Amino acid sequence: MRKSFLFVAIFLFFAAVHQPAEAQTAPSSQKIADLSGNWLAGPAVQSISLADPAGKMRGKEPDIPYQPWSLQKTLSEYPATGPDARYELTTDPWINYCEPPTLWRAYIQPARTIFVQTPDAVYILHELMQAFRVVRLNSSHPKDPDPTWWGDSIGWYENGDTLVVDSIGFNDKTWLDQLGHPHTEQLHYIERYKRVDAATMELEVVVDDPGAYTKPFTTRRTFKQATTPFMQDPWVCSVRENDEHKRTFATPPASTPAGK
């Protein structure tokens, strides 16, 4: 019996000290959500508004708490797509200058996203613009971040199934959606990516921008696993090609990809 015990003890000792280096040791409150997969948002939308995803009520959405200037700004824009589309006259900075379609807008086009998860950061890779975001884990925002196009993002996990991404430090140059809803440098953007099941992920967003809206508002998006492999169809912007597109089409269909 003593020899058997010694055998087991030695076996267990070597098994313990030779754990694979990638074993995760996060406490249960920070259990890592599995966001693996190739995600495609749907159905097609134009607007960040949950009440009016197609953009038929631009400027009159019951869930967009406009300030007077942000309402005026929205209605002054010529969208490239949607019910009010004027592609040949569009004021869309993505089409006209290849400025990036960030955050919510990155999920409006039929392009795929993957999450590359490491212990220190989650890298969100978008086919759209072939652009990435860095979400730092175990981190905090700088005290006074320089405004950038994609902002400064930190993140943490909740409930073993959700990645929370908290972003500040944006410039004011991008549109929130295809319709031209603006934001300011005061934007505080909170995303919750929840893995619902093997094929489904849900995103809930809180848009908190006291410079543009009278109160925070919420929106949502659902993702499914895509059948097309990631990056088989990358979207790279070219102002030259967008200008050619304008010459070819007067007002293209709502889902026309820009700058592919």
Add this chain to the structure above:
Amino acid sequence: MRNKWPLLIASLMGAFLPLASRAQTSSSQPADLSGTWELDGKRGGIGQSVSIADPGGKLRGKEPDIPYQPWSLAKTMSEKPPTGPDNQFDSTTDPWINYCEPPGLIRIYMEPARTKFVQTPDAVYMLHEVMQTFRVVRLNSKHPDDPDPTWWGDSIGWYENGNTLVIDTIGTNDKTWLDQLGHPHTDKLHLTERYKRVNATTLELDATIDDPGAYTKPFNTHRNFTISSVPFMANPWVCSVRENLSFYNNLYKPAEAAPDKAAPAKK
């Protein structure tokens, strides 16, 4: 102890457990490319040209190591670079400056910006501050039979010698420049990159440019990287044609400006 066999077996099992958990052979042991990499200012720095013989671009069109075809020589000389000895920023033909088209392979490493390799078992993701863009290098994979031409091409990779990542790329379009000077390529380009981790702070890239549509034979180029003291993405480079135009109108200075100061707007 009369019977020593159980103890011996237990010891051997413990010793072999770690080997069993690492099934890769030594020829495919991943190289460690971790870190934030920038061009090494003490070993060549940013440069202007793919030419190893003429990295600064002073011999544009006459480099002894660029095997031009007649059309690719004419094309190069027809371009107006935004930087370098022949720079004409105010009238540049650079598609990156003018249209925010990607700087593309090799040229992505001619700016004072950083790159990171995120390595997973199935792929290496190369993240570039320039354009805040990425490349996907599929491991354990092969090229499609007839890839559609894309700006960055189709890249597959493997490891060598435990310290090198080899990337093989085909399927590019013909729209990007190989460098700041305007050296062209076609969609026949076959680029082979070898990223070698020399030591903790040094990474070297040896690349072979094989483009029978533009050059009479393959030729090599080289980049030296060092670990950056600036955190990755502290200073992202996002292209805006509107801001490039503003940059020219407000800040452009003639040829004495250092090449990196004449780069496109970053934020």
